[in-house]
Amino acid sequence: MRDLVIIGAGPAGLSAAATAHALGLDTLILDEQPSAGGQIYRNVERVTDQRPADLAFLGRDYAHGRTLARAASAVDRRQGATVWHIGPMTRTEGRQVVWSEEGKAQKVNARAVLLATGAMERPVPIPGWTLPGVTTVGALQTVLKQSGIFPRGRVVLAGSGPLLMLLASQYFAAGIRIEAILDTTPPGGLNRAMLWLPLATVGARRAILKGRRLRAVYGRAAREVWRGVTGIRAEGDGALQTVRFTDASGVAHEIAADALALHEGVIPNPQLPRLVEAVHDWDPRQRCFRPVLDAYGASSASGVYVAGDGGGILGAEAAEASGRVAAATVALGLGRIAEAERDLRAAPDLNRLTGQRWLRRFLDAMFPPPDWIGRMADATTVCRCEEVRAADIRKVADHAQGPNQLKAYTRAGMGPCQGRMCGHTVTEVLAEAKAMAPGAVGYYHIRPPAKPVTVEEMAALVE
Amino acid sequence: MTFARLAGPTKAAAVTLTVDGQRIAARDGDTVAAALLAAGRQAIRRSAVTGEPRAPYCQMGVCFECLVEIDGVADRQACLVPVRNGMVVATQQGEG
């Protein structure tokens, strides 16, 4: 039995692992991605070794991921390991964690589990978002880090938020042409956020300075930059050909495009905290669910901790800090350190987290999450897997008590992605249709296996 | 949409895979999904209900739009699997 199983090798998981190791915990990291770093530091070790020239446009913050990975290098880590079940807590055996690696299922028991599964981009259900050629902004950044590839032809970036600005500046620095940026941030961002600027500057000075540099590049990173854009639609016959949108003064436009990347912020990856039935609440400021955690990352599920963006979006620096705090708290829970030592270790990180929360208030005010998803057009696809449209959901909204019953009525959430892509949209559409608060509408119940597995994989486990 | 590789120097080794019977060149460190895009493939599957063409959307393991058959195993998420020399990939254009 392991003392601690950490799921996810991004900033939260890696920093937690380094701390856990230093405190003598027998730790295992399971990470689904091909290499460590999470999304933010994706592929950083390989890029540093094989394509060091690319660090020039990926940036200094990206290179920091290497230091993090090194600090955790003494910890047993499995890449390509997809966790699909976390069993109930038992008094003598802890929790069983089950994952698949190279098509084979494996299991381990853990006294404590730390979910460091990070964020995903909020799905942006616009008309035509299922067309080939339409991706997320994060997807373009991912393949840039992973393979140094970028879309040829007319590239349009659309949406709002720091990641969009970051990719635009990385493309600009790498000499990759962007045809147009369609910025959907409601006008008046800096005015809305001004109240939080002093605190954010104290709490996260580096991030504020970086934001300023990004803003300077952003305006000239594309051939055209449109602000206050609404009503984005993707059109094409079998693949994206045209992007339509409405500008800030209400004039409709149409541009030819080969690639459209969407981004409306990030939300906690809900799957594993939901799987262990941790209590969640709706965060109205970020318009998403997040697990309810205490100050040290403990969830309501016994022996399950959450660190990093999976517990609420606060960014990479906060993820590192919360990982260390959670690991020290696990050590306290297992009787390896005294409370005084945990408190001493946690104090500077709790301070950092406060600063990062101030920064987040600033960013949330500047880039508010989209408020139109519940009112999206009837014909637009909500569930990509089962091709369920907003109209299909509205038709049964009166009869469906919540997302789980709706699933049975419409098949939304029953495809291979298991509701990852439609979960939050379904909650928003139902909330609007039923005139209820999203928090009261709730979310899909996530059952094991949390990722599709073959019968052979399950069978191998029993042997 | 087709993808191009940055011109910068790389020490990544060349890797060859077979996709739907054709040999494509990739690089060590690519995921299968990235290698497919770099080789000019885009719509690699069809949706379950209406059979419309689909392409990888998230590149991080959440959307399942990148499902392909790899070395005989169906429904693998191409964006999570690193390429290996000699890998045999088949796109799933027929079923969901």
Ligand code: FES
């Ligand atoms: S592209 Fe989304 S899961 Fe692979």
